[in-house]
Amino acid sequence: MPSAALDAALADVETVFNGFASPGETGCERCFRPEETACLRTPYRRVPDGLLARFLFKDPLHYDDHPAVLRRLLPQAARAMADGTLDGIGWGWHGLARVDWRAWPAQQAAAVEAFVHAWCQDVLLTPAPSYPAEAVFETCGSILCGMTALLHRWPEGSTPDAHLAACARGWMEDLLVDRWPLTWWDPDDEAAAVTELRHWLSGPGAARLGARGDRDLATRAGLLALPYDERWAHPYWTSASATN
Numbered sequence: 001m002p003s004a005a006l007d008a009a010l011a012d013v014e015t016v017f018n019g020f021a022s023p024g025e026t027g028c029e030r031c032f033r034p035e036e037t038a039c040l041r042t043p044y045r046r047v048p049d050g051l052l053a054r055f056l057f058k059d060p061l062h063y064d065d066h067p068a069v070l071r072r073l074l075p076q077a078a079r080a081m082a083d084g085t086l087d088g089i090g091w092g093w094h095g096l097a098r099v100d101w102r103a104w105p106a107q108q109a110a111a112v113e114a115f116v117h118a119w120c121q122d123v124l125l126t127p128a129p130s131y132p133a134e135a136v137f138e139t140c141g142s143i144l145c146g147m148t149a150l151l152h153r154w155p156e157g158s159t160p161d162a163h164l165a166a167c168a169r170g171w172m173e174d175l176l177v178d179r180w181p182l183t184w185w186d187p188d189d190e191a192a193a194v195t196e197l198r199h200w201l202s203g204p205g206a207a208r209l210g211a212r213g214d215r216d217l218a219t220r221a222g223l224l225a226l227p228y229d230e231r232w233a234h235p236y237w238t239s240a241s242a243t244n
Helices: 004-016 034-041 049-057 066-083 106-124 133-144 148-152 158-176 187-211 215-223 228-233
Strands: none
Touching (some): 004 066, 034 066, 049 066, 066 106, 106 133, 106 148, 106 158, 133 148, 148 187, 187 215
């Protein structure tokens, strides 16, 4: 069941973007049938679930007005993301990550940002969410074009810490060798984002992992604070925990 914060954010999205459409949209004739593209020109009409995902994850070049298409889809798309019925989370580059939504009118931009944070928080507080926490975190980070705000808002508690441990295990092999650990991200933003991730994981993240008993994972996370050569020269790698 969604949290009160997520319910409020969804209600705001539905209010702010209610009735939007892309009136002159012709879409990509190779990808969409005329009656499918007509949905984008028509407000208040529910888009079939499978078509919703196709619209949302399609490259912006397939549209005459990609921002207008996203505003048209947002009320239904946000609801589907929150209830776990939107196909593609973790498997595609989300449309909101490919548009400058912060340049939209202030009320619209605020509604998008509040929803992204509330959705991420809700997932991290849920023991068995509909999507893997790592996929949701990556989706939210790519939409926000950064990780710091999400990392600093990572909730406290056993369930969020369990998700943190799962995410850290998925990221660690790449981070230790300075590889980018995520997939759906603007390449221009990768350097800054990996710095944010490494900085937080080697500090607050490592402390939380150690506190929950994941000492080996916490040690590896702490090594991310070191320059590459020092990281791999650390005595940890010759200890029993590393070889195990």
